[in-house]
Amino acid sequence: MTPTSEPVVQATGVGIHIPDGPVLLNETSLVLRRGQITALTGPSGSGKTTLLRALVGALPAGAHLTAGTIRVLDHDIFALPADELRQLRRHHITYVGQDPASALNPRMRVRRLVSEVAADPAPQALRDLLVECRLPVDEGLLDRRPTALSGGQQRRVALVRALARKPDVLLLDEPTAGLDAALRDDIADLLRHLADRRHLAIVIACHDPELVARCADEVIALDGHTPTPAVEKAHQPAQPTGAAALVATGIRVTFTQRRTPHPALADIDFTATPGSATGIVGPSGSGKTTLLRVLAGLQCPDTGTLTLDGQPLPTAARKRTRDHQRRIQLIPQNPLGALNPARTIGAALARPLQLHRTVPKAQVPDRVAELLHHVGLPAEFARRYPHQLSGGQRQRVSIARALAPEPNILLCDEVTSALDPDTATAIMELLTRLRTERGLTIALVSHELQLIAAYTDTIHILAAGRLVDTGPTRSLLPTTQPTATHRR
Template identity: 65%
Template sequence: MTDSPAVVSVTGLEISVPGGPTLLAGAGLTLRSGRITALTGPSGSGKSTLLRAVIGDLPDGARVVSGSVDVLGHDVLALPEDRLRALRRHRVAYVGQDPGSALDPRMRVRQLVAETAADPSPRAVRNLLAECLLPVADGLPDRRPGALSGGQQRRVALARALARRPDVLLLDEPTAGLDTALRDEIAGLLRHLAAGRGLAIVLACHDPALVERCADDVVDLGPAAARTAPGPTAALPARAAALPARGGPGPGLAAEGLVVTFTQRGRSHRALAGVGFAVAPGEATGVIGPSGSGKTTLLRVLAGLQRPDAGCLTLDGRALPALARRRGRAERRRVQLVPQNPLGALNPARTVGATLARPLRLHRAAARSEQADRVAELLGQVGLPADFARRYPHELSGGQRQRVSIARALAPGPDVLLCDEVTSALDPGTAGAVLELLTRLRAERGLALVLVSHELHLVATHTDTVHVLEAGRVTAAGDTGRTLPVVG
């Protein structure tokens, strides 16, 4: 297959924003039918920009400085709009890094897949969902995106892409937010699609295990000095044994008997079933479990974004209103959430600086004269240059947007930080640096950290305790060192 004709050829591609950053510098890419190519490189190296260039979708304000993009015999950069739409609709499918934001929240899963399908029959849609490793017997086809986990949304987006029977499949971080078992199954599915359907597949990826399992070719966009050493734990610090250990009931954020049920077309799906939870000041607790087990729903309840059907929340022993809009200013400041998909959470009309200044102003965390310095400090803490304050979300990579989202949550000085897969879009070195920052804040400020993650090595290194969720229930909870070996 190595000598099969190229279906995509990108040569010397440079993309920049006039008067702004260079998003891609002299990139090349060749895709062949039946082969899988992995795009690797540190966050911000241009992986997502290159994928979008293949479908002729440049970031707002960006322009091509040099280079060419040929897709299935077409010069994508010169195609009229109608022919470019036809190419995207029938022959080239793209699943972005934040696929949930591209799913119409009013449509049911079966409608979302049928909408793009060459064969929209119920049987074909159901078979495609099952092929993408989604449960079809529990009512999932009749749910809307808001009732799905992040990993389920990602697989629905993959099913939509495959439904049009494309020749080329472009995937941006296809296993972000998925547990290890699902990651391996997705790798097997991609190999099956490449071999069985003759698809040319390219995936932007930070996961070395996924690259090793399924890629035929690797294109590294990062400079040699920035390439990450092998092994996901190489840059991570030893677990901080001096941090406070978990004790009995006391101050901090706690929940008891949480129940959340989603109902669609008469079918009920219990996302949380009597869940108890606690995290003390200065403590880090991990929340782990398979995709769809209720992890994100739990964090949304704790943050006041999802009303539970039953159960109660407390903060330092006092009742905490279920919804954020019912909480006082101090309560809202004290509990902050970093969501799984930052693209949908960052206002595209605001610069990074304005985004970070807003919580400083709302929570009176800095005087107006100090806000610019504080914004620069927040950016520095998450490993971004101060001049990123002038950029807009569309000018950032997925990993950079994730770091801005973390900085925004840190801006008001929270006591509890809820992190939903915050390292899934980061290369291992950057992920380690961000978690080192959070570890330091725990020690300096007594910050309580809740870390939802499928990356068990990060949970093992950076948490004191762990809660294990399965099918909406806590099946194990306790000291990380004792609980994780049993789970693993």
């Protein structure tokens, strides 16, 4: 449909920074109208998330609006009394952040998570919302807790909660991060449907050019200031040889909700050889993250065994030796939930250095600066807190922290989903260089099949918790992927 001329949101010359600290957003303007989808693009750290949060009057701690104005439904968002601002957020403008799991109460089931904010909490209305957001309604999902959902399912449940309010304006931060290409296209079509049929004004902060091309009416490109990772082009690593470094055999994991079992993994075998890069692919909800958590010792399987260098490896991380814990590191999909908000970035990186004593105490500050440099962040970021960073910057900190204890095996769960393409490529080049120099073994979960094709040797393909195929990446993964159709 053609957007109406009357704007529902108007931001004019908005600038945001932290006093005596970094500029979070250079002066930027935008106008949102009903029936229109606006995409915010730009490198990690360019201010996309900061601008989205400003539109709901929620600036990062310590940040201030230094220029410009924001009007939402003809209200000055920063002049509203607290109770009126709450009503505006509850009924008219809603924001879904980049780490949706952090906003879902782990003790509540999906049914209650949605009904507590829904304008219409009737059971059929809840089911209709799940169907609309491409979630299954016949597999007991309404009665599951967030911890029993995949990352992609958590993201879509957060979207269901937002739509249940029947808002006028929908703000989405990386809405398809961690989703496979088919679901990404489904979500793009859903957003188009919401804009056209519900007359919503929608803003998406996004690194995915395919999503932008498929659904956006307008694109606003923000300039970034964060340097890209300073890594040299890596040489292609030698083909891995020798005995397997990490082996999982007969892994079975079942989640039970209201006495009903839901298999997450069914008799999965996994093998990674020293210095190899193994891709783990499959649709959202197929068990990829659960498999990584089993390998990391964070999810104990119902049955199955693990070995490391041919020796038995306890399935629970707490029962592993300190050296086992050092050697196997996990980079989680949602870094905000894994970083202590009360610790500076420097303290977060120093902790594994001190715990595993990989460098002398006097050298810890220099090593922290070196780790930040490896992932393309300046040394001054050591003084910042997680909430002062963008989603992509937090992801790079999470990568740096996993590299700090000099692991042998790195388990990567969608580590590039919050990064712009140039930064994602640079991070993968860094990991490839570490494979070459240190014999690092990598297991990479990703929906970005072009990265899997370029940077892995073998792949494991999962579907519905089962291993459907495994073998060389080159022979199993198509070399080309369909491109989205540009909207005119």
